[in-house]
Amino acid sequence: MGDVILDARGARAWLELLAGTLSEHAGELTALDAAIGDADHGSNMDRGFKAVRQKALNQDGADPAAIFKQTGMALISTVGGAGGPLYGTFFLRMAQAAPGKEQLTVEDLRDMLKAGLEGVVQRGKASPGEKTMVDALGPAVEALDAAIAAGKGGEEALQEAADAAERGARATIPMVARKGRASYLGERSAGHQDPGATSSALLVRTLAQSVG
Ligand code: ADP
Ligand code: MG
Numbered sequence: 001m002g003d004v005i006l007d008a009r010g011a012r013a014w015l016e017l018l019a020g021t022l023s024e025h026a027g028e029l030t031a032l033d034a035a036i037g038d039a040d041h042g043s044n045m046d047r048g049f050k051a052v053r054q055k056a057l058n059q060d061g062a063d064p065a066a067i068f069k070q071t072g073m074a075l076i077s078t079v080g081g082a083g084g085p086l087y088g089t090f091f092l093r094m095a096q097a098a099p100g101k102e103q104l105t106v107e108d109l110r111d112m113l114k115a116g117l118e119g120v121v122q123r124g125k126a127s128p129g130e131k132t133m134v135d136a137l138g139p140a141v142e143a144l145d146a147a148i149a150a151g152k153g154g155e156e157a158l159q160e161a162a163d164a165a166e167r168g169a170r171a172t173i174p175m176v177a178r179k180g181r182a183s184y185l186g187e188r189s190a191g192h193q194d195p196g197a198t199s200s201a202l203l204v205r206t207l208a209q210s211v212g
Helices: 008-024 026-036 041-055 064-077 083-097 106-124 133-149 154-169 179-188 195-210
Strands: 002-005 103-105
Touching: 002 064, 002 106, 002 154, 002 179, 008 026, 008 041, 008 064, 008 133, 008 195, 026 041, 026 179, 041 064, 041 083, 041 195, 064 083, 064 103, 103 106, 103 179, 106 133, 106 154, 133 195, 154 195
Parallel strands: none
Antiparallel strands: 002 103
């Protein structure tokens, strides 16, 4: 097993950075959702992560899984619509993949992200190519797996995962949405980047910035 790259302090730092980043990008995420949805993805994520800050990040002595569980519950209880419960499920499944571990290796994070992705797929029933967050999270998990298999260190492996998530988000532009509100537009959903894939890329990028 590799070196420790994330502990409870690191997990809190990641979620703080993600909350701030989602706040900064709220306008952009909402504009993407205005084009193919109902113009609330940025405000949903911002509201959800403000609740995460209040509920999950001021718990003393929690391990990373406990922090992610609180994060998932805060998102589910504060964000309506499709995105909030899907991200809530993502964090709850992450928590279940490494219960009680104080120190996470890159392999642990890979297992957690994979479990989170599987939770999103189960709950949302989206396959790759249907223009959803799965199109950013899926490539990220694949790239992380490949980088670990190639013997890369944790920081580099997560940077490659973040690059793959960003490429995946951009690759949603020509896709026709098959799930969620954007699917109501049919062919007219093509030509716009998916808001959930875009926020998922921010999630992976901020994680890559928080490990080490
Ligand atoms: P809502 O669609 O309820 O307004 P948001 O705007 O917060 O919720 O989130 C929209 C995003 O949720 C989409 O851009 C897409 O990435 C994601 N999404 C919607 N439905 C699904 C689904 N069934 N599976 C996976 N992701 C989905
Ligand atoms: Mg929306």
